[in-house]
Structures are given as structure tokens and as C-alpha cells.
Amino acid sequence: MSLSLTPVHDHDADDAAWWRHAVIYQIYPRSFADGDGNGIGDLPGARAKLGYLKDLGVDAVWFSPFFVSPQADAGYDVADYRDIDPLFGTLADFEGLLQDAEQLGLKIIVDLVPNHSSDEHPWFQAALASPPGSPERARYMFRDGHGDGGWEPPNNWESVFGGPAWTRVTEADGTPGQWYLHLFDTKQPDFNWDNAEVHQEFLDILSFWGERGVAGFRVDVAAGLVKKPGLPDYDGTHDQMNADADVQPTANAPMWDQDGVHAIFESWRALLDTYGEPDRILCAEAWVHPPERAALYVRPTEFHQAFNFYFLECPWRAADYRRVITDSLRVCDTVGAPATWVLSNHDVVRHATRLALPVGERRPNGIFATDPQPDLELGLRRARAGTAMMLGLTGSAYVYQGEELGLPEATELPDELREDPVYLRTGKEQAGRDGCRVPLPWAAGEPGLGFGPTGKTWLPQPDSFAPLAADAQDGVEGSTLELYRSLLRLRHERELGLGSLSFVEDYADPDVLAFVNTGRNDAYPTLVVVNFGAEPVALPAGAEVLVASGPLVDEGVPTDTTVWAALSE
Structure with a gap:
């Protein structure tokens, strides 16, 4: 058949590295599976579910932090980067998990948190016990205050979690002392990346886990490590996760996306490259604007991947997705990097709920029970269609x-059970991220839905x-779980992660997004049609349906539905 196509991306090399086309599954450890029955997920619980992930069809697994931590921010406040928190298990548990994963052909990626430590980290405790100007304090961002007696903070920066970004310490002699910077919670003091000891420490941490066989690192707050010299006041938004593209929170902000971060990551990449095949990778969490700035993080000497948050934040409209996909592939191609697509993670409202919110409005940071409640049926239908669109794209995801179960955001959590510091530091005005972190349901008829052996769940x-x-979904035709399994199987079989991509111009309807992914070397031309409009749209004559995100109708593809179809010559 003949289609009118606009090429936007050429196919990848036949021998492209695994990470250029991989699908990677994120485990949030405390909410994935509980092995010991205390109501909190752990490494033994996750290890027991690796077979499930293999059957799902993913290539690798990323674990959010499981290091020793007081858990002020769910493990993103690290007190010891070289050990497992007893809440989650032991180093032996992790090494056993690594062995099982290797036997199953799954790679393991761990989370690295280099912008800040816990205030209970030995380095920070030593800093508190040491005088201003000491080597111990030089590892963090300590500064004298302004005004009489230093009672004013060093600048006007605000925390991403709400409230001021500075906290004043009490010195060893009991007097009010210096202030320390924390772009997040007070219990997460920022490292000083102008300090050589900090640089060496993280190279050592990378080596510690690399030598144990991990396949790579997802890097938290990658754009925040270096601050502008002099720490000037800033009157723009301080929220790196701001969803309003017109605000561009990182543009010219002195705490985000400073050019100096790139030298750090070049040194990390050089270290990981010494391991040889298979590649050990770095994936950046970098909420930066515009896309051209984000592309700088995935140059050949730095990160292998960077999450595509433009795709995650995109309004549910065909024209918006076409623009985001086009721009993303264009800027990644300029540096030879794959696009890395994502729709949900542990920091945002689940897309099975988020996509049912009013189109074009800013994404909320959590949803309260007293807020207007999104339509769960609409959200799930769009989530399934959105995932089918994402997995049909070239690159990594x-x-x-x-999300493979179609889980919605948990919007009815009792406020007294919320643990996210966002909720507390915003004066309880923002619900925060607990709603996307609720323990998974494994067995419909068991206590705690099979999350653990006792039925306990921390939320x-x-x-x-x-x-x-x-x-309840296993083996059930049409279930979301089986849809994910089908999409991932076909994605691998048809090598869509390596394919070229062209938009189809044959549809006059502006609510239709259609593209062709050729697979590797044009071997498997696959038509992907997404209908964002109210009326059904027809598939081209001769197109053979491979999978659909929802039931089709006689007229073709109904509203909020995505279809993959094989194209014949």
C-alpha cells in the first residue's frame, strides 16, 4: 500500500547497544512486593517477582533507592550509599537478586542520589560538629546569614518541596550558626560539587555498585548538582518539576542546569566505559527546558539516556504529541542519542488518572479526596492508548x-497517613506523591491484595x-496486563525500538496521530494510529491489525484508542 509519509527519524544501527532500545521497568521498593510481612516492600519480595517481570517482557529493572536512610523522603535521603537499609534487606539479598536477574536475562539499574545526602550521613554529622570554614563543612553548601546576627538566610531560594531552601544550624557551643542549603527537605542537605572530595566519593560509589554487576544508574536531580557562583537571589519559580512549559523553571535559574554539571558526568561516563561490554549506563532525571538543553545531557561523553518529561507532560491532543515526538527525536538525533519515553513514575500522578484530567490544564501535585475526581474509565482508556503509542515509538521506554495493571492514582488516602514531605512542607496544600506510591495488588482475594504474607500495607x-x-488479569483477554504483554512482545519481535519513524499524512482529521515505525532495517513496517477525536477513523485498506488498546468498531478505531497494524507491500 502507498502512504504519504514525512520522515522524522532514521533507523538505528543493527548492532545498537541494548540501552538504545530497551524497555525498563521501575520498581519503587517499598510498594512493589513485601517478603517479610511488615507491610513494606523489600528486596526479597522483589526477587520473588522477577519471573513476572520477565514474562511481562521488559529488558531491565530500575530500583528506586534502597540504601541506608532515615526515610524522610522515601530513601532519597541517603545516609550510607554502600549498604542496603535493613527495611529492604541486606547486601546478600541484593546480590542474590542480581544473580537471579542475570539468569533471567534482566539487567538491574540502581538509583543514585548525588545532589544531596541525608542529614544523618556521617559527613553531614561531621560538618555539624566542625566549625565554619572547616574541611568537613566544605563538602556541603554552608553559608553565613545576612543581616544583624546572620538571622536572614543567604538568599531567597525556595525548596522544591515548599518553604525556604535554607536552614540555620546551632553550633557546637550552642550559638546560632551558619545556614545550609537544601533544595528539597531540611533533612536533605545539598552537597558542594566544587569540592574534590565529593567528586571522588561518587566515583567510588559508582565503582562499588558497578563491580557488583549493576547495569547502570538512574541519576536523581541530575540538573541540580552545580549552583551559580555567588548563589544570587532568584525571583522565578523554584520548582524543577513545574508542568507549565511557558514558565520554563530551569531557564536561567541559578540552582538548575548550570553548565558545570557536564564535566561531572563526563568523568562518570569515562569510569563506566572502562567496564566494557555490555555497556553500563547512566540515565538522567533532568527536568530542564528547552529540549535543546536536555539534549546536552545525552551527548556521547555523558549520559546514555535522559527521561523525556516533555512526553510525560504532553496534553492529550494529537498536535501536541506530534510536536513533542518530532522535537524529541530531532534534538536527540543532533547528539546521536535515543529518545527515552516515559508516562509515569514515582513523582507524578499516575497516567491512568492524569490523562482524565481536563486537557491542557497544569498537572496537580497529587489529588485529594475532596478534589474533583477524574473519570477512571476515561483515564484507563487513554492510558492504554497512550502506552500503546509510547511503545510504538523508536528508542527506549x-x-x-x-501501570501494566492499569492502576489509578489513590486519591482517597486519609491525610493523616500521608508521608510525602511535599504535603507537609506546603502546609498540607498539595497532596503530594503518596497516591502513586500505594502498594501493588497481586492477588484479588487475599488480605492486602497479596502484597505480602500478613496482609499489611504501609499505605x-x-x-x-x-x-x-x-x-485477576493474568490470561484474561483484553486486560491491561495482557495488553502490555502483547505490546512488549510485538515491540521486540518487530524491533520497533530500532526503527525509523515517519508521520502518516493521509488523515485529514486533526485529531488523528499516525506514524510508521519500520523496525530494524525496514524489516517490520508497523502502522500506529492514535485517535484522539470523538469519531471513529478507518485504517488503510490492507492494514492487518496486530494489537489494539481497546475494542475496535465497524468504522475502525474509536475515540482514545491506539492500533498497531502490519503493513504489506
């Missing part, structure tokens, strides 16, 4: 635990989770 599971439990 990340899947957040539970309560909503009633909507029970019919979405993994065992």
Missing part, C-alpha cells in the same frame, strides 16, 4: 510499576485496586 489500597490485581 520506561514503565512504572503497576491502604483503594477498593479500585482489587479487580486490577495481577492474578
Whole structure:
């Protein structure tokens, strides 16, 4: 058949490295699976579910932090980067998990948190016990205050989590002392990346885990390590996760996306490259604007991947997705990097709920029970269509635990159970991220929906989770779990992660997005059609449906539905 095509991306090399086309599954450890029955997920629980992930069809697994931590920010406040928190298990548990994963052909990626440590880290405790100007304090961002007696903070910066970004310490002699910077919670002091000891420490940490066989590192707050010299006041938004593209929170902000970060990551890449095949990778969490700035992080001497947050934030409209996909592939191609697509993670409202919110409005940071409640049926239909669109694209993709079950955001959590520092530091005005972190449902008929052997769960599971439990969907035609399995199987078989991509211009309807992914070397031309409009749209004559995100109608592809179809010559 003949289609009118606009090419936007050429296919990748036949011998492209694994990470250029991988699908990577994110495990949020405390909410994935509980092995010991205390209601909190752990490494033994995750290890027991590796077979499930292999059957799902992913290539690698990224674990959010499991290091020793007081858990002020769910493990993103690290007290010891070289050991496992007893909450999650032991180093022996992790090494056993690595061995099992290797036997299954799954790679393991760990989370690295280099912007800040816990205030309970030995380095920070030593800093508190040492005088101003000491080598111990030089590892962090300590500064004298302004005004009489230093009672004013060093500048006007605000925390991403709400409130001031500075906290004053009490010196060893009991007097009010210096201030330290924390772009996040007070218990997360920022490292000083002008300090050589900090540089060497993280190279050593990379080596510690690299030598144990991990396949790479997802790097938290990658754009925040270096601050502008002099730490000048800043009157723009301080929120790196701001969803309003017109605001561009990182543009010219002195705490985000400073050019000096790139030398750090070049040294990390040089270290990981010494391991040889298979590649050990770095993936950047970098909420930066515009896309051209984000591309700088994935130059050949730095990160292998960077999450595509433009795709995650895109409004549910055909024209918006076409623009984001085009721009993303264009800027990645300028530096020879693959696009890395993502729709959900542990920091945002789950896309099975988010996509049912009013189109074009800013994404909320969590949803309260008293807020207007999104339509779960609409959200799931769009989420399935959105995932089918994402997995049909070339490059790499990340899947957040539970999205393969179609889990919605848990919006009815009792406020007294919320643990996210966002909720507390915003004066309880923002619900925060607990709603996307609720423990997974594994068995519909068991206590705690099979999360662990005792039925305990650290956050309560909503009633909507029970019919979405993994065992309730396993083998059920049309279930979200089986849809993900089909999409991932076909993506691998048709080598879509390596393919060229062209937009199809044959549809006059502006609510239709259609593209062709050729697979490697044009071997498997696959038509992907996404209908964002109210009326059904027809497939081209001769197109053979491979998979659809929802039921089709006689007229073709109905609203909020994505179809993959094989194209014949």
C-alpha cells in the first residue's frame, strides 16, 4: 500500500547497544512486593517477582533507592550509599537478586542520589560538629546569614518541596550558626560539587555498585548538582518539576542546569566505559527546558539516556504529541542519542488518572479526596492508548510499576497517613506523591491484595485496586496486563525500538496521530494510529491489525484508542 509519509527519524544501527532500545521497568521498593510481612516492600519480595517481570517482557529493572536512610523522603535521603537499609534487606539479598536477574536475562539499574545526602550521613554529622570554614563543612553548601546576627538566610531560594531552601544550624557551643542549603527537605542537605572530595566519593560509589554487576544508574536531580557562583537571589519559580512549559523553571535559574554539571558526568561516563561490554549506563532525571538543553545531557561523553518529561507532560491532543515526538527525536538525533519515553513514575500522578484530567490544564501535585475526581474509565482508556503509542515509538521506554495493571492514582488516602514531605512542607496544600506510591495488588482475594504474607500495607489500597490485581488479569483477554504483554512482545519481535519513524499524512482529521515505525532495517513496517477525536477513523485498506488498546468498531478505531497494524507491500 502507498502512504504519504514525512520522515522524522532514521533507523538505528543493527548492532545498537541494548540501552538504545530497551524497555525498563521501575520498581519503587517499598510498594512493589513485601517478603517479610511488615507491610513494606523489600528486596526479597522483589526477587520473588522477577519471573513476572520477565514474562511481562521488559529488558531491565530500575530500583528506586534502597540504601541506608532515615526515610524522610522515601530513601532519597541517603545516609550510607554502600549498604542496603535493613527495611529492604541486606547486601546478600541484593546480590542474590542480581544473580537471579542475570539468569533471567534482566539487567538491574540502581538509583543514585548525588545532589544531596541525608542529614544523618556521617559527613553531614561531621560538618555539624566542625566549625565554619572547616574541611568537613566544605563538602556541603554552608553559608553565613545576612543581616544583624546572620538571622536572614543567604538568599531567597525556595525548596522544591515548599518553604525556604535554607536552614540555620546551632553550633557546637550552642550559638546560632551558619545556614545550609537544601533544595528539597531540611533533612536533605545539598552537597558542594566544587569540592574534590565529593567528586571522588561518587566515583567510588559508582565503582562499588558497578563491580557488583549493576547495569547502570538512574541519576536523581541530575540538573541540580552545580549552583551559580555567588548563589544570587532568584525571583522565578523554584520548582524543577513545574508542568507549565511557558514558565520554563530551569531557564536561567541559578540552582538548575548550570553548565558545570557536564564535566561531572563526563568523568562518570569515562569510569563506566572502562567496564566494557555490555555497556553500563547512566540515565538522567533532568527536568530542564528547552529540549535543546536536555539534549546536552545525552551527548556521547555523558549520559546514555535522559527521561523525556516533555512526553510525560504532553496534553492529550494529537498536535501536541506530534510536536513533542518530532522535537524529541530531532534534538536527540543532533547528539546521536535515543529518545527515552516515559508516562509515569514515582513523582507524578499516575497516567491512568492524569490523562482524565481536563486537557491542557497544569498537572496537580497529587489529588485529594475532596478534589474533583477524574473519570477512571476515561483515564484507563487513554492510558492504554497512550502506552500503546509510547511503545510504538523508536528508542527506549520506561514503565512504572503497576501501570501494566492499569492502576489509578489513590486519591482517597486519609491525610493523616500521608508521608510525602511535599504535603507537609506546603502546609498540607498539595497532596503530594503518596497516591502513586500505594502498594501493588497481586492477588484479588487475599488480605492486602497479596502484597505480602500478613496482609499489611504501609499505605491502604483503594477498593479500585482489587479487580486490577495481577492474578485477576493474568490470561484474561483484553486486560491491561495482557495488553502490555502483547505490546512488549510485538515491540521486540518487530524491533520497533530500532526503527525509523515517519508521520502518516493521509488523515485529514486533526485529531488523528499516525506514524510508521519500520523496525530494524525496514524489516517490520508497523502502522500506529492514535485517535484522539470523538469519531471513529478507518485504517488503510490492507492494514492487518496486530494489537489494539481497546475494542475496535465497524468504522475502525474509536475515540482514545491506539492500533498497531502490519503493513504489506
